[in-house]
Every structure is written in C-alpha cells, then in structure tokens.
Amino acid sequence: MADIRKLEDVVSLCKRRGFIFQSSDIYGGLASCYDYGPLGAELKRNVKEQWWKQMVQMRDDMVGIDCSILMHPMIWKASGHVDKFADLVADCKACKTRTRLDHLQNAPGKEDADINDTSAKVCPKCGKIGNFTEPMEFKLMFETQMGANVDDSMTVYLRPETAQGIFANYRNVLDSSRMAVPFGIGQIGKSFRNEVTTKAFIFRTREFEQMEIEFFCKPGTDEKWYEHWKQLRMQWYLDLGINKDHLRFRDHASDELAHYAKACVDVEYLFPFGQGDWQELEGVANRTNYDLRQHQRGMRSVTRWIENDRDVIKTPLVDENDKWDKGPLAYFDQPNNEKYIPYVIEPSAGADRGTLAFLVDAYDEDEVNGEVRNVLRFHPKLAPVKAAVFPLVKKEGMPEKATAIYDDLKGHFNCSYDLKGAIGRRYRRQDEAGTPFCIVVDGQTNEDNTVTVRDRDSMEQVRVNADQVKSYLRDKLDL
RNA sequence: GCGGGUGUAGCUCAGUGGUAGAGCAUCACGUUGCCAACGUGAGGGUCGUGGGUUCGAAUCUCAUCACCCGCUCCA
Numbered sequence: 001m002a003d004i005r006k007l008e009d010v011v012s013l014c015k016r017r018g019f020i021f022q023s024s025d026i027y028g029g030l031a032s033c034y035d036y037g038p039l040g041a042e043l044k045r046n047v048k049e050q051w052w053k054q055m056v057q058m059r060d061d062m063v064g065i066d067c068s069i070l071m072h073p074m075i076w077k078a079s080g081h082v083d084k085f086a087d088l089v090a091d092c093k094a095c096k097t098r099t100r101l102d103h104l105q106n107a108p109g110k111e112d113a114d115i116n117d118t119s120a121k122v123c124p125k126c127g128k129i130g131n132f133t134e135p136m137e138f139k140l141m142f143e144t145q146m147g148a149n150v151d152d153s154m155t156v157y158l159r160p161e162t163a164q165g166i167f168a169n170y171r172n173v174l175d176s177s178r179m180a181v182p183f184g185i186g187q188i189g190k191s192f193r194n195e196v197t198t199k200a201f202i203f204r205t206r207e208f209e210q211m212e213i214e215f216f217c218k219p220g221t222d223e224k225w226y227e228h229w230k231q232l233r234m235q236w237y238l239d240l241g242i243n244k245d246h247l248r249f250r251d252h253a254s255d256e257l258a259h260y261a262k263a264c265v266d267v268e269y270l271f272p273f274g275q276g277d278w279q280e281l282e283g284v285a286n287r288t289n290y291d292l293r294q295h296q297r298g299m300r301s302v303t304r305w306i307e308n309d310r311d312v313i314k315t316p317l318v319d320e321n322d323k324w325d326k327g328p329l330a331y332f333d334q335p336n337n338e339k340y341i342p343y344v345i346e347p348s349a350g351a352d353r354g355t356l357a358f359l360v361d362a363y364d365e366d367e368v369n370g371e372v373r374n375v376l377r378f379h380p381k382l383a384p385v386k387a388a389v390f391p392l393v394k395k396e397g398m399p400e401k402a403t404a405i406y407d408d409l410k411g412h413f414n415c416s417y418d419l420k421g422a423i424g425r426r427y428r429r430q431d432e433a434g435t436p437f438c439i440v441v442d443g444q445t446n447e448d449n450t451v452t453v454r455d456r457d458s459m460e461q462v463r464v465n466a467d468q469v470k471s472y473l474r475d476k477l478d479l
Numbered sequence: 480g481c482g483g484g485u486g487u488a489g490c491u492c493a494g495u496g497g498u499a500g501a502g503c504a505u506c507a508c509g510u511u512g513c514c515a516a517c518g519u520g521a522g523g524g525u526c527g528u529g530g531g532u533u534c535g536a537a538u539c540u541c542a543u544c545a546c547c548c549g550c551u552c553c554a
Contacts, residue, residue, distance in 0.1 A: 006547085011547090012490065013490090015490075016504085022545075027527095027528090028528060029527085031544085083554090084554040100552095160554090199547085273548090368515090369514080374515095393510095393511055394511085395511090421516095422515080422516055423512085427514050461513075
C-alpha cells in the first residue's frame with residue numbers, strides 16, 4: 001500500500017484494470033452498488049475460497065451451509081431486526097437534522113410525554129422544541145413481495161445478515177451432520193441493509209456479501225473460544241499478506257455493545273479514505289445464547305402471527321418459557337447427561353471489505369531503470385491470474401510452443417496468454433494485474449526445451465524444463 | 480440527512496459562449512532476442528442526465544443522478 005493515498009486513486013485503478021465498476025454505469029450509476037469486473041471477480045472468488053477452505057473445510061469442528069436469502073418473516077421478529085430496523089425518525093424543521101424518535105429527549109416540564117409525541121421533543125442540534133416533521137418510518141430492512149398474485153402476496157425481507165439462517169438451521173445441522181458442541185457453521189452469502197449512509201466505495205454498500213461463522217460452545221467456555229477466534233481471524237489476514245502495520249484490534253466499549261452481545265472486537269484495516277482511516281473489516285462477537293433463546297420464542301409465535309394477518313409488526317413474541325434451557329433448540333450433551341442452550345461466538349467478515357483491503361494493501365510502486373513500475377503484490381493464493389505465458393517473439397515456432405504450454409497450464413491454474421507488444425510491456429501488464437509468474441518461450445527453448453519463469457516481485461528469472469513448469473508453479477504457488 | 484467539491488475518450492486531465500482536444504491505454508500491420516522499445520495507421524465522445532437562456536451551450540442557468548471530502552449515522 002502506502003502509495004495509494006486517496007480513495008479516488010483506488011477507484012481509478014479498480015476501473016482501469018477491471019477489478020470493480022460502478023453498477024449500472026451506463027445509466028449514471030445506482031448509489032452504493034458496484035460490480036466486479038474480470039480481475040475483481042477472480043480476486044473476490046479467491047478471497048471467499050480461502051475463507052471457506054481454511055475456516056470450514058480444514059477444520060474438523062466446522063461445517064458449511066448455504067441458506068436462502070428469503071426467510072420466514074418471523075425469523076426477523078425473533079432476532080430483533082423487525083423492531084430495531086424499523087425506527088421512527090423525524091426531521092427538525094429549523095436545522096434539518098434527522099433524529100430517531102427514541103433518541104429525542106423531552107423538553108423540561110414535559111418529561112411525561114409519550115415517546116412519539118414530537119411536540120414535546122427537543123432538537124439535539126439547535127434546541128428548538130416541538131418543531132418536527134411528522135414521524136416517518138425508516139426501514140432498514142429491504143422488503144419485497146412473495147407471491148405473484150397481488151391479493152395474497154406476503155411481505156418478506158431480504159436478509160440483513162446471514163447469521164440468522166445459521167441459527168434457523170442449527171437444529172437441522174446437529175441432527176444430520178453428527179457434529180457435537182463445540183462446533184461451528186459457516187456461510188458465505190449476500191445480505192442487504194438500507195444503511196443510513198453508504199459512501200466510501202465498496203466499503204459500506206446496501207447489498208454486500210458476508211462470510212460468517214456461528215460457533216456453538218458450552219456456556220462458560222465462551223470466553224476461551226472468543227479469544228481463539230479473535231486471534232485466528234487476525235492471523236488469516238496476516239497469512240494472506242496484509243501488512244501487520246495496517247491491521248489492529250478494536251474492542252467495543254460496554255456501552256457500544258449490541259443488546260445481545262457480551263463482548264465484541266473489530267479487526268480493523270487502515271483504509272486510504274480521507275487521510276487514512278481505521279475501519280472495520282470484521283467483527284468477532286460473543287452473542288451469548290440470545291439468538292437461540294429468541295428463536296425458541298419465535299417458533300411458538302407462528303400461530304399468533306397467522307392470527308395477526310401475517311403481519312410481523314403486529315405480532316408480539318410469546319413470553320419465554322420458564323424451562324427455556326430445555327427447549328427445542330437446547331443441546332443435549334450425552335456424555336455428561338445435561339441440556340443447555342449453547343453460547344455463540346460469531347466471527348463476521350465482509351467479503352467486499354476484505355477484497356478491497358487485499359487489493360489496496362497489495363498495491364505498490366517501485367522504480368526500474370528510472371521508470372515507475374506499478375505492481376499488485378497479491379499473495380499467490382489470491383492473485384486473479386496465477387501465471388502468464390508469452391512467446392519472446394512471434395516467430396521460429398515460439399507462439400506454437402507457448403500456446404501448448406498455456407493450454408496445458410490453464411486446466412490447473414487461471415492463466416493468461418499474451419504475444420502482443422514488446423516483452424517488457426507484457427511483463428508490466430501482468431505486474432499491474434498482480435500475476436505472480438510469467439513464463440517465456442525463447443530461442444533456447446528449441447534447443448533444450450527449457451523456458452524462463454520470471455518472478456513478479458524480484459523480476460528475476462530461472463530456467464525450468466517446459467515439462468516441469470506445472471509442478472514448479474504448483475510448488476511455488478502452494479496450490 | 481447537512482455542508483463543501485467534482486463529473487469532458489477505458490484512465491489522467493486541458494478546454495469558461497463560436498469546428499471536441501492531449502498524454503497514456505486499446506486495435507491492425509511491420510519490426511523485435513528479456514523488463515512500460517520503434518515506425519505507420521486505426522478505432523473510440525449522449526462533454527453524467529433532462530429542461531431553460533442564447534443566432535449558437537462542454538462553457539451561463541434550473542432540476543436531477545452519481546462520486547469524493549468533512550460532519551452526522553452505523554441495530
């Protein structure tokens with residue numbers, strides 16, 4: 001990094017090289033929506049693949065799922081999103097400041113006024129009393145209609161987090177996978193939130209992709225697992241090449257914690273917004289047993305929901321059962337013959353934020369023979385293209401030989417082939433895409449069947465037998 | 480949401496009322512002997528979008544969309 005100072009430079013690089021484009025660009029764009037171009041799609045895929053491989057596949061205590069984006073509306077009632085995500089807000093007519101109604105204070109002498117009585121409220125900005133617009137609903141969850149027949153279609157939500165799909169399937173996974181506490185479920189998928197403020201490129205968008213883990217553990221062991229995941233998740237970013245000086249933990253203060261959380265820490269990255277800005281890449285939270293307990297209430301509230309015209313707003317959850325710890329979502333610990341609702345540690349990472357961080361952190365400029373060289377120093381596992389194959393010149397059978405090597409390699413790695421322009425230019429093109437290796441067929445290839453393999457970072461070359469290029473790359477790329 | 484700024488070729492930008500431009504990039508042909516070589520040529524523009532003023536608008540004006548910076552917000 002270090003050489004990309006402004007977000008605009010990142011945006012420009014992303015567009016120029018085909019990493020990230022504005023969504024609906026030819027129509028002038030759609031706020032807060034972005035598309036991944038050819039290189040960006042490969043990069044993001046690799047980020048997700050590394051997460052899935054290391055967090056899910058390589059751990060004996062993890063399994064993965066892939067839930068639908070649309071879920072039963074009562075899931076969002078039970079989770080608290082319906083209430084917390086549908087706040088009433090009002091604008092001060094004098095200073096235009098928009099405030100949530102439940103954040104407004106009553107004026108002196110009107111302390112007993114109803115929470116929705118704006119005539120008694122004080123503007124926190126300008127101090128004017130009762131000078132507000134009519135309260136309006138602020139919907140933080142995306143709504144859509146399910147059912148083609150307008151008369152009996154039902155309002156459902158696009159999930160604002162993937163986590164609830166995991167909680168809703170926790171029972172199914174336990175019953176089908178032979179997993180036992182402590183264990184976790186991972187999921188990668190799109191989520192949607194009507195953020196009050198978007199901005200900052202793909203950092204905060206209304207449609208985004210999450211990589212989430214819900215790790216279920218016995219109450220009392222939760223602090224140990226919290227620490228475990230905290231360290232593990234930081235290490236993941238470091239292992240994939242992010243500069244340690246650009247990463248830090250930030251513990252949430254107790255008054256900052258969500259209502260369900262016992263503890264929460266953010267993994268932050270120093271993004272090049274403004275003058276350099278520490279922003280959250282990922283949050284690791286101790287969600288206690290809150291969600292599973294809430295869903296036990298939600299499960300018993302479905303009849304009530306039907307009786308209330310399938311309107312979640314009008315459907316209060318039934319009270320929690322006294323024997324909640326022996327409810328349907330309780331875990332039965334056979335060896336110890338005890339039942340409990342597990343505690344949950346949640347490492348929740350943003351796939352788009354992570355991709356941006358890897359991209360920005362890989363960017364570098366160095367000087368070669370007095371010229372600036374732009375290079376993306378991606379970790380080989382993340383590099384969109386693993387190797388490029390060139391004939392040194394377009395004659396003496398070099399293109400044919402190079403094509404044969406390329407055709408063999410592309411079945412194993414994402415590769416590219418280029419015979420246009422001078423060799424130095426082709427190297428630079430690949431440097432700017434972050435390709436770790438370039439393979440060149442030259443005059444000597446006809447004599448001894450060797451090719452040169454040029455390293456992106458050192459620019460040094462070694463001669464490798466053409467038949468061994470595949471294993472050479474596999475070894476160097478650690479794939 | 481508030482305030483400020485920006486929007487012209489894929490990218491960086493010049494053009495401030497009178498024929499739409501440059502560098503880089505892209506493509507074609509030739510050349511080539513390892514680090515953004517060279518030559519010749521080519522393509523590429525709703526000047527963010529829509530209205531208004533004007534004989535004439537990239538330029539002035541109104542609206543709108545998008546992005547950036549600073550606040551605010553971020554269950």
